[in-house]
Amino acid sequence: MFCSLGEETPFVLWGLDPIFSAYARLYIRDILQMTESTQVPGVYFYNSHPIYKVDVLGIVVYKRERDDFFCYGVDDSTGVINCLCWKNDLLKEASLTGGTGGAQGGFDPVAEMRKLQRAQQSRCCVEIEELLRVRGSVKTTRQQREISASVFYKVDDPVMAVQISWMMEVPELYRQCYDKPLQLQSNTSDASVSSISKAATIIRDFLNQKSVAKFRPYDVQELLQPLILSQLKTTPGVQLLQLLKEALQTLQDEGFIYRKVKSQDEVYSVTGQDKELVIAVKDVIREDSKREKFAEKGCHVLHILSAVRQRYSLNLSKTALELVLKSLECNSDIISCSDSHYTML
Amino acid sequence: MLPPAAVYQFPWELNSGSEQEGDSVRTFGKWVTCLLTQYDPEKSLATLSTHHSSKHHCVIVHTLFVEPFDAVTGAQYIVLGELENIEGKSVGVMVRARVLNCVDGANIALLQRAINDQRRFLEERKPAVKGGD
Numbered sequence: 478m479f480c481s482l483g484e485e486t487p488f489v490l491w492g493l494d495p496i497f498s499a500y501a502r503l504y505i506r507d508i509l510q511m512t513e514s515t516q517v518p519g520v521y522f523y524n525s526h527p528i529y530k531v532d533v534l535g536i537v538v539y540k541r542e543r544d545d546f547f548c549y550g551v552d553d554s555t556g557v558i559n560c561l562c563w564k565n566d567l568l569k570e571a572s573l574t575g576g577t578g579g580a581q582g583g584f585d586p587v588a589e590m591r592k593l594q595r596a597q598q599s600r601c602c603v604e605i606e607e608l609l610r611v612r613g614s615v616k617t618t619r620q621q622r623e624i625s626a627s628v629f630y631k632v633d634d635p636v637m638a639v640q641i642s643w644m645m646e647v648p649e650l651y652r653q654c655y656d657k658p659l660q661l662q663s664n665t666s667d668a669s670v671s672s673i674s675k676a677a678t679i680i681r682d683f684l685n686q687k688s689v690a691k692f693r694p695y696d697v698q699e700l701l702q703p704l705i706l707s708q709l710k711t712t713p714g715v716q717l718l719q720l721l722k723e724a725l726q727t728l729q730d731e732g733f734i735y736r737k738v739k740s741q742d743e744v745y746s747v748t749g750q751d752k753e754l755v756i757a758v759k760d761v762i763r764e765d766s767k768r769e770k771f772a773e774k775g776c777h778v779l780h781i782l783s784a785v786r787q788r789y790s791l792n793l794s795k796t797a798l799e800l801v802l803k804s805l806e807c808n809s810d811i812i813s814c815s816d817s818h819y820t821m822l
Numbered sequence: 823m824l825p826p827a828a829v830y831q832f833p834w835e836l837n838s839g840s841e842q843e844g845d846s847v848r849t850f851g852k853w854v855t856c857l858l859t860q861y862d863p864e865k866s867l868a869t870l871s872t873h874h875s876s877k878h879h880c881v882i883v884h885t886l887f888v889e890p891f892d893a894v895t896g897a898q899y900i901v902l903g904e905l906e907n908i909e910g911k912s913v914g915v916m917v918r919a920r921v922l923n924c925v926d927g928a929n930i931a932l933l934q935r936a937i938n939d940q941r942r943f944l945e946e947r948k949p950a951v952k953g954g955d
Contacts, residue, residue, distance in 0.1 A: 536902065536921055538825050550824045554848060557824045606921045637928040644936035648943035656947065
């Protein structure tokens, strides 16, 4: 519905794309060429998939050290990208608090911890020529795309096993995930259905809360605005009216509301709040259950329906009547003799 | 600031003339000191050789940027650098190495397959995604 080619997926739907919350193993060339989202900067689109974090493996071909971070140029044979790798505070501290701790021959957690940190540090100091794996979010600073690393480490790959398996895996990932169009397309009907039921719930809650008896569509139109805003803003008016129409239809089908008179003026009555309707139904049942024909078994729903239609409103739906009957029964005004027969107490 | 991406090229493709001078490539081969140019630290020239379809293919590597390193005769190396033409001699192209890694023990046949897989994939989707190789 709103997922046509060339247009961005609305950001509310991004979470439905599993790739969005994963570190995408894209080729660096693709990371450099992805278009940035106009809705949320820092999110990029590859093939209509929203992506903000990536996972790359490549040879370091450029290195620059700053006080707080390393800047590595990583080459995966399709492109080269800068990776900002922040220096770990722990590592800095570790070198300062060196002298403490005494090894009593047994297991010394402090010493072990220091060993671990040293190992980590050695993994984080990467030189040109070495293989680096970086996971992080994609950024664009000064029109240059880069990866701000959340995790990075040197990969020992003396016989290229890691690189080879990576090279064989990535095309497969592309075929199975990244190059497949977003599956939302097939789900759009579900998405619109759920937005209708959401809209219906909003209207129902509002009507209940305010004990509204009668309303016109434009009275509740604004309630649905938040549902529309999150979607594309091309033709909000048309979309809003469509959603409203469908939501009202749902409520009508449920019997929650009905139109007493079908005319140009669209007035809806809330079934539960319509006192006159309740009285009319009660009258019909009271009068007719006295008749010999209904005295024993009570009045059938369809009989009540046709009688109320003649007496009160031609448009009353069966579901609306059933709603009234149910509430009358709950109040012990009437009782049901069978599944579909009612009589007065 | 960043160097261009070094694309995988097989050693036997480098001499075919399809690559231009200055292109960044990465390729592999066995370290030899007995063919054409001996490893000469003063000249910083070495030769990598491979055997492909009953032919020997040699890539001359200029190692000035990656010195010092341990040269192991007969070991597999992977080299990443820029192509240059060598004047005078009819030995084809030379790679000015930026990266030279010893990968002895690597499964070269599998590496070839991986390179071919990647190429085929990038080739397949070329119509959809624009970009050079």
